Amino acid sequence: MLQYCLKRIFRACISLIIIIAVVFCLLRLMPIDSYFPNLDDMTETQLYNAKEKLGLNDPVPVQLGKFYTQLLHGDLGVSNRYRVDYPIMKILAKKAPISIKFGLLAMLISLPLGLLLGVLMSRHRNGLIDRIGTGYVVLMQAVPAAVYYLMLQIYGSSWTGLNILYNSNVPSSIILPVVSLALPSIAWYAMWLRRYMVDEENRDYIRMARAKGVPERAIGFNHVFRNAIVPLIHGIPSSLLLTISGSIYVESLYSIPGMGGLLVEVIKMQDNSMVQALVIVYAALGIIGLLLGDILMAMVDPRISLTKKEGAR
Amino acid sequence: MDRNVILSIQDLNIKFTLRGQTLHAIRGVSLDLYDGECLAIVGESGSGKSVLVKSCMGLLDKNGFVDSGSILYDGQDLAKYTKGKEWEKIRGGQIAMVMQDPMTSLNPLKSIGWQIGESLKYHQGLTGEAAKNKVLEMLSDVGIDDPKRRYGQYPHEFSGGMRQRVAIAIAIACNPRILVCDEPTTALDVTIQAQILDLVKDLQKKYHLTTIYITHDLGVVANVADRVAVMYAGDIVEIGTCQEIFFDPKHPYTWALLSSLPQIATAGEKLYSIHGTPPNLFMPVRGDAFAPRNPYALDVDFLYRPPYFEVSPTHKAKTWLLDPRAPKIEPPAVLKEIKNLKALGGEWGEQ
Numbered sequence: 001m002l003q004y005c006l007k008r009i010f011r012a013c014i015s016l017i018i019i020i021a022v023v024f025c026l027l028r029l030m031p032i033d034s035y036f037p038n039l040d041d042m043t044e045t046q047l048y049n050a051k052e053k054l055g056l057n058d059p060v061p062v063q064l065g066k067f068y069t070q071l072l073h074g075d076l077g078v079s080n081r082y083r084v085d086y087p088i089m090k091i092l093a094k095k096a097p098i099s100i101k102f103g104l105l106a107m108l109i110s111l112p113l114g115l116l117l118g119v120l121m122s123r124h125r126n127g128l129i130d131r132i133g134t135g136y137v138v139l140m141q142a143v144p145a146a147v148y149y150l151m152l153q154i155y156g157s158s159w160t161g162l163n164i165l166y167n168s169n170v171p172s173s174i175i176l177p178v179v180s181l182a183l184p185s186i187a188w189y190a191m192w193l194r195r196y197m198v199d200e201e202n203r204d205y206i207r208m209a210r211a212k213g214v215p216e217r218a219i220g221f222n223h224v225f226r227n228a229i230v231p232l233i234h235g236i237p238s239s240l241l242l243t244i245s246g247s248i249y250v251e252s253l254y255s256i257p258g259m260g261g262l263l264v265e266v267i268k269m270q271d272n273s274m275v276q277a278l279v280i281v282y283a284a285l286g287i288i289g290l291l292l293g294d295i296l297m298a299m300v301d302p303r304i305s306l307t308k309k310e311g312a313r
Numbered sequence: 314m315d316r317n318v319i320l321s322i323q324d325l326n327i328k329f330t331l332r333g334q335t336l337h338a339i340r341g342v343s344l345d346l347y348d349g350e351c352l353a354i355v356g357e358s359g360s361g362k363s364v365l366v367k368s369c370m371g372l373l374d375k376n377g378f379v380d381s382g383s384i385l386y387d388g389q390d391l392a393k394y395t396k397g398k399e400w401e402k403i404r405g406g407q408i409a410m411v412m413q414d415p416m417t418s419l420n421p422l423k424s425i426g427w428q429i430g431e432s433l434k435y436h437q438g439l440t441g442e443a444a445k446n447k448v449l450e451m452l453s454d455v456g457i458d459d460p461k462r463r464y465g466q467y468p469h470e471f472s473g474g475m476r477q478r479v480a481i482a483i484a485i486a487c488n489p490r491i492l493v494c495d496e497p498t499t500a501l502d503v504t505i506q507a508q509i510l511d512l513v514k515d516l517q518k519k520y521h522l523t524t525i526y527i528t529h530d531l532g533v534v535a536n537v538a539d540r541v542a543v544m545y546a547g548d549i550v551e552i553g554t555c556q557e558i559f560f561d562p563k564h565p566y567t568w569a570l571l572s573s574l575p576q577i578a579t580a581g582e583k584l585y586s587i588h589g590t591p592p593n594l595f596m597p598v599r600g601d602a603f604a605p606r607n608p609y610a611l612d613v614d615f616l617y618r619p620p621y622f623e624v625s626p627t628h629k630a631k632t633w634l635l636d637p638r639a640p641k642i643e644p645p646a647v648l649k650e651i652k653n654l655k656a657l658g659g660e661w662g663e664q
């Protein structure tokens with residue numbers, strides 16, 4: 001198990017290093033203008049000196065090497081347009097925790113509810129619950145998120161009297177955005193769990209369990225659910241990280257100062273070093289999500305841990 | 314042999330609904346199972362062997378149902394059972410089953426110790442340390458070396474033959490009176506098949522089990538069975554002791570089955586095979602279901618379904634050839650080649 005984890009972590013690091021190199025090189029191909037807001041007014045020497053200061057005159061591999069060392073020290077560089085010369089790390093340190101808080105809260109709600117709905121739907125297949133649940137899933141999938149986010153914001157706030165915008169001083173104002181984030185996740189968990197459970201129902205070992213007289217409830221939990229949850233578990237960390245990093249709509253609707261809209265914003269401003277830093281952070285989150293998924297999966301599925309092989313003939 | 318009837322199936326009809334059509338899978342089967350015996354059920358694919366035994370455990374697929382008839386066990390009619398609760402008492406504890414494919418019949422995420430323990434928990438009320446000791450005992454009973462180490466291992470760490478042993482341990486751990494083996498060796502290679510077969514025989518003695526053994530392989534039948542039931546198109550067309558079926562078969566379908574045994578084929582000659590295909594069970598079957606493929610068929614075979622004709626108290630067959638008015642027809646000459654059962658079961662080793 002430990003060996004497996006180390007292997008996975010090692011591979012994740014390699015992927016990250018490669019991604020950083022690609023992102024870095026791609027951004028070097030961009031026109032140089034974006035680093036200097038007042039390019040037109042600068043003389044050749046001024047430009048040369050400014051570039052020298054940023055290390056842009058070195059050959060790309062040298063720059064890349066320097067960038068890696070810099071990253072190892074936890075330094076993502078400084079912003080050059082969004083907030084001129086301000087360390088990017090500090091910008092993120094303020095914004096990320098807010099997004100993380102919302103993401104975690106949404107998952108705290110959506111995971112249990114989604115799993116419960118999935119179990120109920122598969123238990124009462126083609127029954128009322130299943131129909132309602134399917135309707136809900138289809139709705140979440142087919143209707144653009146912006147539509148129901150907006151409806152929830154407008155009607156949710158007018159019917160219940162909750163704040164229409166997020167306000168860090170009013171605790172109840174987090175309810176609507178968190179619910180908004182949770183709604184599609186609930187549908188996602190329910191849909192996949194139902195599907196996997198229905199698949200499991202037809203397995204030979206479920207027949208076997210039934211043939212040995214195990215009560216239906218115990219079959220449902222120990223065999224069907226236990227096996228169905230495995231593929232789902234793999235996706236949970238990724239979906240959490242996706243919620244954290246990608247809740248652009250919700251954060252802008254409720255004017256939450258998280259990092260949701262940040263990437264779009266800095267691209268528009270052509271803040272190259274911010275773009276570079278954010279893309280790398282998102283890539284890292286994605287890789288960490290997959291890594292955690294793999295490790296969680298290995299914890300629940302004995303077939304995956306690659307050690308302990310001697311028993312097989 | 315003890316002649317107590319333990320399970321009695323009477324005029325059982327089972328149907329499946331499939332896309333609005335009805336498939337008549339079991340067509341009026343009657344069968345008495347005697348305490349302590351080993352009954353083999355043979356017949357080609359699709360003849361209804363699995364459906365028949367599954368119906369005795371309430372394990373029919375959702376689209377299948379008992380249309381009429383009864384399954385009497387212990388003073389109760391199992392055919393009337395509808396609720397899962399009722400079946401839970403029968404399944405495992407009274408009738409246990411070993412399935413065909415050991416690669417898929419064990420839960421991949423649970424240790425085999427856990428899976429055997431699950432049987433013990435529901436049928437013998439054992440948990441904790443007592444259960445664990447019992448599991449270890451079961452493991453060595455079914456011939457798994459080093460049970461202590463194997464206890465915590467998962468199915469993927471076992472070979473096919475070992476998994477089938479585990480599956481057998483799971484069935485036996487339920488403490489059943491009847492053990493159903495539905496082609497337990499079909500998915501395994503020949504040497505392993507012989508071992509599993511011996512194991513089933515040993516366990517039958519040790520635990521006083523009544524066994525139903527389903528197989529395609531007549532060599533296996535000769536080796537394990539006390540009685541043989543031959544199924545064709547959802548009906549038992551002939552049933553008798555092992556001796557009677559092999560040395561004095563009466564039904565043309567049994568003749569055909571025996572003629573196609575590789576053990577009696579002469580070198581250089583083509584192996585006998587039965588022509589045609591079994592009837593379509595979506596349609597009503599008129600007369601004897603085997604008639605269209607039967608070279609000895611009489612006119613009456615195409616019109617009326619034959620009843621059982623008794624050959625001896627233990628031997629009966631459904632064929633008009635046994636009617637006193639029927640012309641005398643000799644079974645095919647090759648069947649004389651069957652001289653002793655040992656030779657048939659030869660590849661299964663001495664017993």
Ligand SMILES: Nc1ncnc2c1ncn2[C@@H]1O[C@H](COP(=O)(O)OP(=O)(O)OP(=O)(O)O)[C@@H](O)[C@H]1O
Pocket residue numbers: 329330331336338356357358359360361362363364365374375376377594
């Ligand atoms: N769920 C089902 N729906 C429809 N038909 C079914 C179903 N299960 C079985 N049957 C039909 O019932 C008949 C008997 O099937 P069964 O599985 O008992 O055959 P078998 O004798 O066990 O064959 P094999 O030797 O291949 O295992 C077949 O014609 C099969 O198509």
Ligand SMILES: [Mg+2]
Pocket residue numbers: 362363364495
């Ligand atoms: Mg079968």
